[in-house]
Amino acid sequence: MAKEIIQVKNLKVHYPIRSGFWNRITDYVRAVDDISITINEGETYGLIGESGSGKSTTGKAIVGVEPVTSGSILYKGVDITKAKNRRKLNYNKDVQMIFQDSMSSLNPRKRIEDIIAEPIRNFENLTTDQERERVQELLDIVGMPSDSIYKYPHEFSGGQRQRIGVARAVATNPRLIVADEPTSALDLSVQAQVLNFMKHIQQQYNIAYLFISHDLGVVKHMSENLAIMHRGRLVEIGSREDIYKHPMHIYTKRLLSAIPQVDVEHREEHKKHRQEVEQEFQNDQDKWYDKDGRVFPLQQVSGKHLVALPKDELNEEKINEKEGA
Amino acid sequence: MEKQSDLLLDIQHLHTAYRLNGKFYDAADDINLTLKRNEILSIVGESGCGKSTIASSIIGLYDHKNTKVTGDILYNELNLVGLNENLFNKIRGDKIGMIFQDPLASLNPLMRVGDQVAETLYYHTDMNEKERHNRVIELFNQVGMPKPEETFQMYPFELSGGLRQRVVIAMAIACKPEIIIADEPTTALDVTIQAQILDLLEDIQKQSQSGIILITHDLGVVAETADQVAVMYGGQIVEKADVKTVFEHPLHPYTRSLLNSMPQSEDEEEDLHVIQGTVPSLQDMPRNGDRFAARIPWIPASAHEENPVMHEVEPGHWVRCTCWKTFHFQDEVGGE
Amino acid sequence: MWKTVLRRILIMIPQLIILSILVFFLAKMMPGDPFSGQINPNTDPKQIEALKRAAGLYDPVPVQYARWVGNLFKGDLGTSYIQHVPVTSLIADRAVNTFWLSLFSTVISYSIAIPMGISAGRHQDEWQDQAVQIFNYITLAVPPFVFYILGIWLFGFTLGWFPISGSISPNASGFWGTLGSEIYHIILPGTLVALITTTSVVQYLRTGIVDNKVEDYVRTAHSKGVPEKVVFNKHILRNSLLPIASSFGTVITGLLSGSMIVESVFSYPGMGKLFLDSIGQRDYTTLTALILIFGFLTLLGNLLSDIIMSIVDPRIRIK
Numbered sequence: 002m003a004k005e006i007i008q009v010k011n012l013k014v015h016y017p018i019r020s021g022f023w024n025r026i027t028d029y030v031r032a033v034d035d036i037s038i039t040i041n042e043g044e045t046y047g048l049i050g051e052s053g054s055g056k057s058t059t060g061k062a063i064v065g066v067e068p069v070t071s072g073s074i075l076y077k078g079v080d081i082t083k084a085k086n087r088r089k090l091n092y093n094k095d096v097q098m099i100f101q102d103s104m105s106s107l108n109p110r111k112r113i114e115d116i117i118a119e120p121i122r123n124f125e126n127l128t129t130d131q132e133r134e135r136v137q138e139l140l141d142i143v144g145m146p147s148d149s150i151y152k153y154p155h156e157f158s159g160g161q162r163q164r165i166g167v168a169r170a171v172a173t174n175p176r177l178i179v180a181d182e183p184t185s186a187l188d189l190s191v192q193a194q195v196l197n198f199m200k201h202i203q204q205q206y207n208i209a210y211l212f213i214s215h216d217l218g219v220v221k222h223m224s225e226n227l228a229i230m231h232r233g234r235l236v237e238i239g240s241r242e243d244i245y246k247h248p249m250h251i252y253t254k255r256l257l258s259a260i261p262q263v264d265v266e267h268r269e270e271h272k273k274h275r276q277e278v279e280q281e282f283q284n285d286q287d288k289w290y291d292k293d294g295r296v297f298p299l300q301q302v303s304g305k306h307l308v309a310l311p312k313d314e315l316n317e318e319k320i321n322e323k324e325g326a
Numbered sequence: 327m328e329k330q331s332d333l334l335l336d337i338q339h340l341h342t343a344y345r346l347n348g349k350f351y352d353a354a355d356d357i358n359l360t361l362k363r364n365e366i367l368s369i370v371g372e373s374g375c376g377k378s379t380i381a382s383s384i385i386g387l388y389d390h391k392n393t394k395v396t397g398d399i400l401y402n403e404l405n406l407v408g409l410n411e412n413l414f415n416k417i418r419g420d421k422i423g424m425i426f427q428d429p430l431a432s433l434n435p436l437m438r439v440g441d442q443v444a445e446t447l448y449y450h451t452d453m454n455e456k457e458r459h460n461r462v463i464e465l466f467n468q469v470g471m472p473k474p475e476e477t478f479q480m481y482p483f484e485l486s487g488g489l490r491q492r493v494v495i496a497m498a499i500a501c502k503p504e505i506i507i508a509d510e511p512t513t514a515l516d517v518t519i520q521a522q523i524l525d526l527l528e529d530i531q532k533q534s535q536s537g538i539i540l541i542t543h544d545l546g547v548v549a550e551t552a553d554q555v556a557v558m559y560g561g562q563i564v565e566k567a568d569v570k571t572v573f574e575h576p577l578h579p580y581t582r583s584l585l586n587s588m589p590q591s592e593d594e595e596e597d598l599h600v601i602q603g604t605v606p607s608l609q610d611m612p613r614n615g616d617r618f619a620a621r622i623p624w625i626p627a628s629a630h631e632e633n634p635v636m637h638e639v640e641p642g643h644w645v646r647c648t649c650w651k652t653f654h655f656q657d658e659v660g661g662e
Numbered sequence: 663m664w665k666t667v668l669r670r671i672l673i674m675i676p677q678l679i680i681l682s683i684l685v686f687f688l689a690k691m692m693p694g695d696p697f698s699g700q701i702n703p704n705t706d707p708k709q710i711e712a713l714k715r716a717a718g719l720y721d722p723v724p725v726q727y728a729r730w731v732g733n734l735f736k737g738d739l740g741t742s743y744i745q746h747v748p749v750t751s752l753i754a755d756r757a758v759n760t761f762w763l764s765l766f767s768t769v770i771s772y773s774i775a776i777p778m779g780i781s782a783g784r785h786q787d788e789w790q791d792q793a794v795q796i797f798n799y800i801t802l803a804v805p806p807f808v809f810y811i812l813g814i815w816l817f818g819f820t821l822g823w824f825p826i827s828g829s830i831s832p833n834a835s836g837f838w839g840t841l842g843s844e845i846y847h848i849i850l851p852g853t854l855v856a857l858i859t860t861t862s863v864v865q866y867l868r869t870g871i872v873d874n875k876v877e878d879y880v881r882t883a884h885s886k887g888v889p890e891k892v893v894f895n896k897h898i899l900r901n902s903l904l905p906i907a908s909s910f911g912t913v914i915t916g917l918l919s920g921s922m923i924v925e926s927v928f929s930y931p932g933m934g935k936l937f938l939d940s941i942g943q944r945d946y947t948t949l950t951a952l953i954l955i956f957g958f959l960t961l962l963g964n965l966l967s968d969i970i971m972s973i974v975d976p977r978i979r980i981k
Contacts, residue, residue, distance in 0.1 A: 024669070051516040052487070158604055188372035188543065188605075193587035193598035200597070215517060218546075222589035222598070259521040261546025263588065265570045268550050275521055387884050411890065419887030426885075431878035436901050436976060446886040481976045497886065 003041035006177055006209050007063060007096075010037050012072035014058050032058045034233035034295070035072070040177065043207040047224030049256070051215055055233040060179045060213045064098045094124040097170035101182035103162035107154040113140075113165055114150035120172045139168040142205075143198055160191030164198070171202060179211045184219060196223065217260050221245055226305065229253050234296035239306035249308040251289045252296075255282045334505050334537040335361035335384070340397035340407075342376075342383045344608065350394050351608045353379040355561040357397070358636070361505065361537040366528070368540045368552035368569070372584075374605055376561040377541045381509045383407075384539070385424055386414045401505070420450040423498030427510035429490035433482040439493045440466075440478030446500040465496040469526060488519035495526060502534055509541045524551050545588060549573050557581045560605065560617035563636070567643040577639060577650040579625070580618050586655070599655070616647045624656050625649060666972045666979075674961055681957045682734070686727050689950040739951040744943045749951045753933065757955075759829050760925070760932035763855075764917045766848050770856035771913075775863035776906070780899065782864065783871025794864060801858040806920065810927040813854045824850035827929035851928045855920060859913065863906055870902030907974050911967030915960045 014033040017026040033055045040046040050056035061067035063074055065087050073080040076096070081087050097120070100106040107116055117136045121127060127135065137147055143164040154162055163183060170178050183199070184192040196219065202208060214220050220227055221241060228238040229252065236250040237243075248254045258275040262268070282289075288311060290296060299307040340357040343350035354376040361367050369377045382388045383395050386406060399406040401421070406414070418424075426432040434442055443465060444458040453461060459478070466474035469492040482490055491511065498506055508527060512520035528551060531538050542548060548555055548569065555572040557565040557580065565578040576582045586599035603621045611617060616630040634647035714720065721729075733739070739749040782794035801809075818826035830843045874880060875898055883893045921934030929935070933952060940948040972978045 051518065160604070189545070189584055190372065190587045190601040191604075193589070194600045196589065197597045197600060217517070218589050255518060259518045261520075261524075261544065261550045263546055263549045263573055263585070265549050265573045272525070272550070276525070279518075279521075385885055387881055415887040415889055417887070418885055424882070424885035426878055426882060428878060432882045434879040434883070434897055434901070436904070437897075445883070445888060449887050449889075481980065483977050484980065494882070497882070 003044060005039045006042045006076070007040040007211075008037075008075040009039070009059075009063065010073045010075065012036050012059065012062060012074065013070040014055070014062055014067060015070045031055075031233045033062065035298075036228075036230070036233075036235050037072075037299075038228055038235070038238065040209050040211060041226075042176070043203065043209055044226065045203065045210040045212050045224045047220035047227030048211060048213045048230060049215065049217060049220050049227060050213075050230035051256075054230040056213045056215075056230050057181050059230070060098070060181050060211060063177075063211060064096055064179050065092060066098075091124065094120070094173045095176045097173065097175040097178050099163075099166050099170050099178060099180040099183045101185050103159060103166045103186070104154065106166060107162060107169075109154055111153070112150065113152055113154070116154070116165065117150075117169045117172055120169060124173050135172070139172055142171065142202060143168045158191070159187055160194055163187060163191075163195050167195070167199065167202070171206070171208070174206065175208060177209045177211065179213070181213045182215070183212075185214070185216065192219070199223070217256060229256065232294070232296055234309065235299055235307075236296050236309045237307065238299065239308075240304075243303075243306040247306070249302065249306075249310070251278070251282050251285060254278050332363045333360060334363055334401065335359075335539075336398070336400040337380075337384070338398040338400070340380070340383060340399060341395070342379045342388070343394045345392040345394075346609055351611070352613075353561055353608055354383060357563060359556060359563070359566075361539055363504070363537055364531070364535050365553045366531060366538045366540055366551055367554045367556065368542060368548045369556045369558060370542055370545065370548050371558035372543055372605065374608070375558040377558050378509055379561075381424075381507050381539065381541055384505075384507060385418055385422055386411075387418075415449070419446045419503075420501045421503050422505045422507065423501070423503035425491075425494055425498045425506065425508040425511045428514045429487060429494050430482060430514075432494055433490060435482055437481070438479055439482060439485065439490075440480075443493065443497045443500055446497055450501045461500070462496070465500055466492075468499075468530075469493075469496045470522075471496070487515050488522065491515060491519075491523055492526070495523070495530070499530055499534065502536075504536050505539070506531070506536055507539045507541070510543070511540070512547065513542070513544070520547070527551070545573075545585065557584070560611050561608075562617060562646060563644075564618065564646045565644065566636070571640075571643050575643075577643075577645045578618075578647070579622050579650060579653040582653070582655075583622075616649060618647075619649070622649075622653065622656075625653055629653070667969050670965060670968050670972070674965055677961050678958070681954070681961065682731060683727070685950055685954045685957065686730055688953065689730075689946070690723075690726075692946040692950065734954075739954075740947040742945055742948050744940075744945045744948075749948050752948060753936065753951060753955065756931055756933045756936045759930065760918075760921050760934060762844070763848055763852055763925075763930065763932060764914070764921065766852035767855040767859065767917060768914065770853055771859045772863065774856060775860035776867060778860060779864040779867025779906075780871065783868040783875075783902065784894065786868075786872050786875075791868070794868070798861050798864060801861055804858075806858055806923050807927055809858055810851070810854055810924055813850060814927070817850055826850070829931050847930070851924050851930055855917070855924050859916065859920065862909065862916075863913070866905045866909060867902055870905055871898055874898045874901050904971075904974060908967050908971040910970055911963035911965070914966070915963040918956055918959055 012033055013031070013035055015029040015031050018028045018030055019025060020027045036059065038046065038048075048056050048059060058067055062069050062082075065081060065084070069082040072082070074082050076092060077090060079086045079090060081090065081092050087093060114133070114136055117139055118132050121132060121135060133150075136150055140147060140149055145161065145164055145168070149157075149165075154165070157165065166183075180199070184195050187195060199210070200223070203210065210223070212220060212223050224241060226238070226240055227244055229236050229244065229250070231252050237248065237253045244253060245257065248257055255278050258271075258278040262271050264271065286294075297309040297311055300310050302308050302310075337357055337359040340354055341352050342354040343352045357380055359367070359380075369380060371377050384399055384406060386409060388395070395407050397407060401417070406417070409417075433439060440459070440462050443462045447453055447458045447461055451458075462478060463474045466477055471477050471489065471492055477485070477489070477493075482493070485493065506527075511527070512523050515523060524547065527538060527540070530536070540547070540552060552569045555567060555569050556563045557572065557578065559580045565572065565576065565581045572581065573585070576585060583599060583601045587601065589598055601621050602623065606612070606620075612620070615632065616634045619625070619627070619630050629649045629652040631647050631649070634649075636644045636646050637648065639645050719726070737750050739753070741747065742749055742752055745752060778794050778797070782791040785791050814826045817823045825847050829847050830840065880893060880897055883897050888896075918934070921932055922938055923934070924930065925932040925935035926938050933955070936948065937952045939945070940952065
């Protein structure tokens with residue numbers, strides 16, 4: 002059994018909604034509403050959701066840049082939702098983030114050398130020569146030419162900038178990188194490049210990724226374990242096999258059926274299947290969501306496979322699963 | 327043989343060049359395409375390949391000072407290239423409807439969405455205000471808007487992404503155009519909404535018997551919706567065929583490489599295929615020889631045509647250059 | 663929308679309280695007191711002390727503040743040290759003059775700035791744009807008083823078209839005669855102020871048009887077959903006027919502070935000139951009263967901006 006690196010327990014991030022004449026808090030946006038996940042050392046954990054599902058907020062909370070309403074995030078057994086603990090553990094050195102928009106996340110007025118060296122300067126005392134050496138090493142890891150250090154972000158293409166973002170994230174030898182839609186803005190062939198060396202770096206340095214994406218194809222390629230998020234809650238978590246081969250929650254099925262398939266031969270069947278699932282999703286709202294439209298709590302179906310099933314569905318589904326398997 | 331009227335758009339030797347630092351560079355280079363009635367033609371390629379340039383050339387929306395368009399875009403014997411603006415405004419919105427990528431940006435933030443749809447009708451029909459209103463409601467129903475009457479009075483920021491794109495589609499089809507150009511219509515949308523919007527486009531196409539040009543970078547979207555496909559690289563069409571042929575028997579090295587780099591393969595532990603190098607900028611794009619040659623350097627130069635042209639390999643299946651005959655992936659034979 | 667407006671007005675209450683406290687302490691810190699200059703310097707200091715005590719100058723500060731605010735509501739801003747008349751009446755006459763001057767220059771300013779902004783934005787980088795930009799640089803670079811003096815020299819002395827000082831001619835009589843004379847006196851200073859206050863409006867409008875021109879929704883409008891001219895007027899221009907509408911309030915505040923210079927140069931009896939005169943004469947009661955009024959008008963200007971914005975921008979109007 003792999004050792005866990007991060008344990009998120011009952012994480013909630015709520016934002017107040019103010020309304021009425023006096024602008025008082027009348028309700029909360031439950032951006033993240035009671036989610037628990039465990040990320041193991043050196044693995045890629047996929048977090049999938051559509052826009053507004055709360056997946057990015059979860060990522061930010063784990064990095065420590067989003068104030069948490071309640072719940073805990075354990076790193077080395079310590080709850081890092083408290084800033085004091087983050088400082089004590091050097092958490093910000095061990096956990097880094099890669100963003101979707103590489104252009105706006107790199108300071109346009111800084112040279113690549115300074116951009117990559119910044120996290121090193123924050124956490125290590127290196128001489129100028131040592132620092133340059135380290136930057137060169139990092140550029141080498143992400144396959145960028147060594148003269149890049151004198152250039153500015155705008156002189157690079159989107160894919161190259163994303164690689165610089167990865168180099169910066171890797172600079173402090175982190176244990177975990179939260180990657181929020183790292184390839185969504187990239188072309189297919191460039192995406193392939195970035196994904197490949199993210200994998201290589203992982204194998205080389207035993208880094209864990211929290212891979213946040215809306216793209217089920219990419220997540221499937223990257224992650225062993227994954228979680229599907231909807232309306233701030235988890236609808237299904239499990240292994241790649243569990244989710245892609247035996248999806249149980251209607252929302253998971255809906256997401257999976259909506260991925261465009263490169264299978265021209267069967268596209269009519271695929272379309273029909275997708276529309277059936279969509280119909281089922283629309284019709285069975287009361288079955289899969291409680292009366293407030295919230296996702297039910299997760300229940301264990303088998304091993305690592307947890308699904309937000311209504312209570313009485315559990316046994317039936319379990320039987321189905323056994324028969325199906 | 328098809329009837330003459332089935333041919334909606336006939337693009338011949340289209341060159342669209344942009345002025346950069348005083349010189350013109352072809353962003354769309356010798357494009358030959360046809361769009362027929364009842365057909366979804368997909369133009370697919372990565373950013374900067376020239377696919378959106380074709381769209382703006384067809385509809386005549388480009389910076390006239392810094393763009394040079396030559397060749398022919400024939401719509402019912404009428405050449406849209408160099409067409410006078412007044413005539414063009416009679417065609418735009420009426421005969422050709424356009425759908426853009428970002429539905430929020432493509433709607434006027436300060437105008438009620440109903441009025442924005444009605445504006446199209448104002449310029450192309452004799453309807454009075456009441457009739458226009460009713461037609462907009464009808465259109466909102468057609469595009470599956472949940473509350474047409476209420477939505478009419480709303481502003482874009484009050485709608486979700488999917489509903490905004492439905493407004494844009496309602497706007498594009500308001501005058502029952504024969505041609506609909508959709509430029510990355512679902513790129514800004516969630517995958518479940520994308521599916522609904524694509525279904526809607528297909529339904530509209532079937533009902534109205536129109537022809538749709540679907541411009542996208544997403545091979546999955548192409549495989550799910552297109553009838554005909556044109557793959558573009560570096561401003562040129564490199565492969566052109568019906569959708570089945572393109573996905574099941576792709577020939578051009580670029581098409582094959584692109585398909586291989588999709589993270590959809592069952593073998594998750596494998597590395598994804600990476601196309602070597604990067605797409606040159608418009609100014610640096612080689613103007614002679616095979617533009618893709620630099621990205622498959624292990625293929626000997628002799629395999630490429632000196633001046634690659636499109637060859638009809640099988641009826642209806644066109645491939646640029648003859649290098650596909652000797653092409654293999656680097657790791658297939660020999661390799662490094 | 664009414665909720666937003668009402669809430670916005672309520673927000674002004676604490677702002678006003680803070681403003682009044684600031685001005686109150688400013689007044690306290692200034693040298694002198696209500697009796698300075700009122701009393702014969704030979705009076706027995708003890709008697710002055712007694713007078714001061716009677717006037718409550720030794721009361722606890724909150725009590726003094728409460729009385730001061732109470733007087734404010736009664737329209738009592740104190741008595742001018744120098745002119746020995748109630749500040750309220752002193753300011754009232756001047757305020758009317760400043761109001762007309764400001765109104766005149768605002769109207770002229772907008773009627774010059776809007777066409778200039780449109781032409782610059784529409785013909786971006788062409789000669790129209792460059793001409794407007796040059797004009798903007800000049801009005802920004804030349805100090806206002808130099809500009810006014812040049813105006814006086816050219817149109818007042820050399821050409822003799824307009825009077826160069828005052829707000830009315832001494833021998834004007836009758837309703838129409840008075841009005842005519844007043845307008846005649848406003849034209850030159852008003853127009854000069856208008857000319858140099860166009861900059862921000864022109865720039866807002868030009869940038870708005872240039873930015874909006876390349877927005878996707880403009881392309882959408884073109885793709886609907888909307889004629890070029892209509893696209894410009896209905897889509898681009900209308901959306902570019904939004905920031906102008908919202909800057910209206912701040913423009914008014916700017917005019918008030920600008921009034922000091924123009925009124926001094928033209929010896930125009932308005933609030934701005936009164937302000938500078940009060941500084942010169944160390945007329946602290948008048949000065950604090952004017953600071954209070956200017957502060958209040960600034961808050962009012964901002965309120966106006968926000969209200970205009972909530973009316974014209976649906977994104978704020980609908981909540």
